Amino acid sequence: MLSERRYDIDWLRVIAIGLLLIYHIAIGFQPWGVFIGFIQNDKSLEWIWTPMSMLNVWRIPLLFFVSGMGVYFAIQRRSWKGLLLERSKRILLPFVFGMLVIVPLHVWLWQYYYHQDLSFMLNPAHLWFLGNIFIYVLIFTPLFFYLKSKQQSKLLSVLNKFMAKPIALLVLMIPFITEGLLVQPENFELYAMTPHGFWLGMLAFLTGFSCVYSGQNFWQNVTKLRWATLAIAFTLYLLRIQGVTSDLLNYFIPVESILWIFTVFGFGHKYLNHPSKALTYLSKAAYPIYIIHMFFLYLASLVIFPLGIQPFAKLVAVILATFAGCFISYEFLIRRISWIRPLFGLKEKLSSSKNSVTQKNELKLGSYE
Template sequence: MRRYDLDWLRVIVFGLLIFYHVGMFFVAPDWGWHIKNNITYEWIKYPMLFLNQWRLPILFVISGMGTSYALSKRTAIQFAFERTKKLLLPLVFGMLVIVPPQVYLEKLSKGLISVSYFNFWPAQAFIGTYPTGNLSWHHLWFIPYLLLFSLVLIPVFIFLRNNPNNIIIKTTAKICQNRWKLYWFITPLYLAEAFIEPFYQETHALVGDWFVITSSIFLFFIGFLLISVKETFWKTVQENRTIYLKCGIAGFTALLFIITAFEDGYVRHFTEALIKVFSFWSWILTLFGHASKYLNKPSKTLSYCNEAVYPFYILHQTITVILGYFLMNLPWNSFYKFSIMSIGTFAISWVIYEFLIRRWILIRPFFGLHYKNKLPTAEFHHQSSNSIFAE
């Protein structure tokens, strides 16, 4: 049975991603981004830190859950082909067409280039790799990581699917019956945070990005396990959603205290790592619990948004950077700029999606959508699976 709450969470989290990237335009320079407003703000980093702690982890968990649905209907070869088609084609298209304007405007704003865009693309756009060169996947980094995890874990997932009474699934079911035992899942995440992150900080370059790869593949695998025990997990998080919310508030408060009150050192690092994973896992459980209670129902709005979310993800940051470039040096109130960039990113993404991507059959695959663009009511469930993050 389809989990509509997962679809809603996916749509909501990617909607928040737009606000997050707009926030990167205004946050203090130590949070590096492609372009910055002429006035930046230190305090913005705290609400952004709150979002940042769980927004990517929950997407990898949801993606792992979606993989379970996908493999229930496909052979390993069918799954590998379908996932490669939906991920690799949009990634290549994005790197060739969508991302270059971001690189161009960043280097133009910093005085690193002075040519027009059509002298930059394609002649210079693919020379060398970013940041010294120009070829990059920028915000699309999530796609190659998801492709890697999906393909590498196929043998494990096939084994778990074909042997539902194996020790791993049985142990997961027992853990999911107890609200506190669900925190056992943070053990590998803590080990990665404590012992890998100091040596391999985030780069999103895939090669050598061992901390992100390790922690993210664990989250992806955990998502597959949680959905495999069916209602056992959902019953626990729904019944204990208020407790998890209190844990999340306490965890994030403690995390802020440690970050602001103590200097870097071994004690702070290992303590911060534990509180960080406890905090974001509590928020993930909170979101799953509340979504299960209030959002697990279909709607036409959800069906539309769930198909649109992948194209919006591919498009949004380029639109945000373009708007930011023309606003960055204007002597306007930052609230007006934030509003223009947020509303503008949503509106322009929607116009491009609705009147170009959604309606043009040949363009749809470049944004991860099926060729077929009009589906009868009987195929409602199939339409919801257009997203790479769904089944």
């Protein structure tokens, strides 16, 4: 049973959310950005799509994987009622608050920029991910707690041994290939509020839980094979962008996606599984920043895009302004005001003595969200 602090999983969650921000910023420099609700610069930087298209097949599935892993650690010290209560506070409350308060702000900025009448129809926008996660928790809680009661079983021992074999990684891909063939998404990368995004997210969430539940052999396996999975994933990516696999995308993209994720897990476990002050800060900041980033992205775009400077300079400026706005609001507002903290998925402030005990417990068990 894995119960020690897994700093690599914390780091991967932080990195995935950082990539999400960069990705969303880059959409504003694509010729189709406005059609999916982003403020679009008048001059595009279409070359950015080359690295974006590499990220796009695994960045969201990675977050679902990590979320499933987080639930494994969470149930080690909670009852099923405690888990549902904690996830309601940390996921459902920010989800509802975000839909009612945060999402309208960036929608109105978009409407203002394009000289439209201000209006709003309730929708989760970028927070759709939180809604999916909460549904998955509700669905799988009985299964997860059943598996928790069997952590000393022969079945788990067999699973752990199987995860040490390279073929295990191939077997883990089969459900994702099956999902692609059954759902046949028009675009694999279109996750938000689609049947494909829901089922793919569910598979990734359940697989993430299973990978941690199975024991240490999975991590040793992906670490040992990290260069091989990287080489194969990159080859599939090159074939995809050259159009070689265009007729078989529902077969090849799921394989490429999961291989990228195994690669990230392998390198992360090898090099990131250690504590740092930066991680302590960023692991708490990542979730609130994910919730608010679209407002600061749209605000930065509204101010910077009309400026008469080169598109690349605008890209850099929007990146700096978005990150600055997010971190300043987190540091001086969200994390410091007790009643605001729960609205962004943070625990309420504790007294110094209770906080010391909480930090010690988190160092022992981990606090994955």
